[in-house]
Amino acid sequence: MNQTRAPIVEALDALRKARVVPFDVPGHKRGKGNPELTEFLGERCLSVDVNSMRPLDNLGHPVSVIREAEMLAAGAFGAAHAFFIVNGATAAVQAMLLHSLRAGDTVILPRNVHKSVINALILSGATPVYVDTPVHPSLHIALGMRIEDVAAAIKLHPEAKAVFVNNPTYYGICSDMAAITRLAHEHNMLVLADEAHGAHFYFGHNMPLSAMEAGADMSAVSMHKSGGSLTQSSFLLCGEAISPEALRQTINLTQTTSASYLLLASLDLSRKNLALKGKAIFSHVRDMANYAREEINKSGAYYAYSRELADGGAIYDFDVTKLSVATGGVGLTGVEVYDLLRDEYDIQAEFGDTSNLLAYVSVGDRPRDIERLVGALAEIARRFRRPPAELPAYPMPKANVIMSPREAYYAAKESLPIPQSRGRVSGEIVMAYPPGIPILAPGEEITDEAIAYIRFAKERGCMLSGMRDFGAECVRVVK
Numbered sequence: 001m002n003q004t005r006a007p008i009v010e011a012l013d014a015l016r017k018a019r020v021v022p023f024d025v026p027g028h029k030r031g032k033g034n035p036e037l038t039e040f041l042g043e044r045c046l047s048v049d050v051n052s053m054r055p056l057d058n059l060g061h062p063v064s065v066i067r068e069a070e071m072l073a074a075g076a077f078g079a080a081h082a083f084f085i086v087n088g089a090t091a092a093v094q095a096m097l098l099h100s101l102r103a104g105d106t107v108i109l110p111r112n113v114h115k116s117v118i119n120a121l122i123l124s125g126a127t128p129v130y131v132d133t134p135v136h137p138s139l140h141i142a143l144g145m146r147i148e149d150v151a152a153a154i155k156l157h158p159e160a161k162a163v164f165v166n167n168p169t170y171y172g173i174c175s176d177m178a179a180i181t182r183l184a185h186e187h188n189m190l191v192l193a194d195e196a197h198g199a200h201f202y203f204g205h206n207m208p209l210s211a212m213e214a215g216a217d218m219s220a221v222s223m224h225k226s227g228g229s230l231t232q233s234s235f236l237l238c239g240e241a242i243s244p245e246a247l248r249q250t251i252n253l254t255q256t257t258s259a260s261y262l263l264l265a266s267l268d269l270s271r272k273n274l275a276l277k278g279k280a281i282f283s284h285v286r287d288m289a290n291y292a293r294e295e296i297n298k299s300g301a302y303y304a305y306s307r308e309l310a311d312g313g314a315i316y317d318f319d320v321t322k323l324s325v326a327t328g329g330v331g332l333t334g335v336e337v338y339d340l341l342r343d344e345y346d347i348q349a350e351f352g353d354t355s356n357l358l359a360y361v362s363v364g365d366r367p368r369d370i371e372r373l374v375g376a377l378a379e380i381a382r383r384f385r386r387p388p389a390e391l392p393a394y395p396m397p398k399a400n401v402i403m404s405p406r407e408a409y410y411a412a413k414e415s416l417p418i419p420q421s422r423g424r425v426s427g428e429i430v431m432a433y434p435p436g437i438p439i440l441a442p443g444e445e446i447t448d449e450a451i452a453y454i455r456f457a458k459e460r461g462c463m464l465s466g467m468r469d470f471g472a473e474c475v476r477v478v479k
């Protein structure tokens with residue numbers, strides 16, 4: 001396959017040069033109808049913000065340049081087929097679940113899934129069986145699924161249609177993708193991977209195993225995260241066992257009929273870039289992250305963790321490009337360090353929670369930016385250090401699924417103050433960072449433990465999300 005080609009970009013270039021007079025949408029007509037926007041984004045950008053037409057193919061029914069680009073992407077990722085997705089990995093997650101699960105089906109998944117997965121369960125009508133993901137005792141982050149816990153879930157639920165795996169988690173933790181895939185397939189279950197944070201696994205050297213290499217059936221890959229493409233652009237990959245024609249129909253249930261060619265072109269060029277230079281790019285990224293870790297750890301204040309955590313179980317592997325830093329040693333929360341970096345040092349980190357800071361290191365970083373981050377962290381430790389406060393460990397409540405997320409979502413509901421919601425069925429997701437695990441998903445019993453955990457999470461300053469009440473005082477419950 002000729003990975004130097006970028007068929008969508010080539011077709012857009014040809015269109016631009018042809019100076020076709022547009023009597024189609026979008027109505028800005030190559031930017032002329034919106035000078036301020038054109039000034040802001042640039043003429044070149046607006047000149048390729050065009051709609052599907054014969055020379056540019058159609059994302060919903062690709063027969064020419066998009067089809068070729070899909071084949072090149074599949075080749076680059078080692079997948080049987082690759083689909084261009086323009087609504088984030090969220091849309092790819094939705095397509096995977098909607099394609100694999102019908103209402104009433106069961107799916108096995110880790111408790112620390114992204115909210116897009118819970119939301120896709122609402123759409124599909126499937127019932128979740130959660131595998132508890134242990135929380136690291138000092139880092140306070142949710143880990144991966146242990147193979148024995150997956151095996152136990154499969155034994156209890158032989159009717160399950162699929163096993164869902166995070167590869168990796170937000171913080172860089174990987175489960176044993178190969179063993180889980182083997183086990184699930186032995187039980188005729190599909191394997192669906194969330195690789196929103198794992199695009200680089202396909203190109204870098206000595207990275208954790210990618211889902212397609214492990215033999216998984218489908219994977220949602222956020223190319224816009226570590227792959228360098230424009231925000232929202234993603235790939236849905238599938239293996240040989242999946243009919244691409246049928247999967248495309250499922251994707252088309254929710255994918256726009258007006259796919260942005262800016263996003264499609266960015267996917268095409270990012271795939272080309274990584275296929276040709278990915279190994280070098282990600283060894284550079286890995287070296288920068290390793291260097292940053294070494295320097296950060298020299299201070300003795302923070303703990304920038306890496307593969308030394310791997311234990312063959314819940315931390316089967318670690319994504320070394322993730323610069324996850326435990327901040328407890330400087331007596332500051334990750335959120336505080338995150339805010340200080342931005343407010344005092346003009347550095348925008350990806351994420352801060354009560355115990356960790358996550359700095360995203362990727363294809364666009366330069367060594368001098370890394371130096372600046374390392375220097376700022378050292379200075380924060382000097383200027384703002386407090387006596388380290390030991391964060392108490394607190395057990396996550398066990399999920400007690402009473403009804404499917406879809407039933408709960410569409411049921412008649414009322415809002416109750418959280419302390420008065422005991423014994424009721426939650427109608428919404430309640431998510432806390434850290435550890436990045438839902439405390440409650442729609443359809444689950446609100447237990448004393450869940451109420452206590454919400455109180456604990458609020459007291460610790462965790463970020464609570466998913467509830468209609470942004471203040472997290474009231475929860476929606478099924479009537």
Ligand SMILES: Cc1ncc(COP(=O)(O)O)c(C=O)c1O
Pocket residue numbers: 087088089090091093114116169170194196197222232234
């Ligand atoms: C693990 C995980 N899965 C899925 C998604 C959804 O991806 P997107 O924002 O591209 O829709 C995210 C987004 O942050 C994520 O972290």
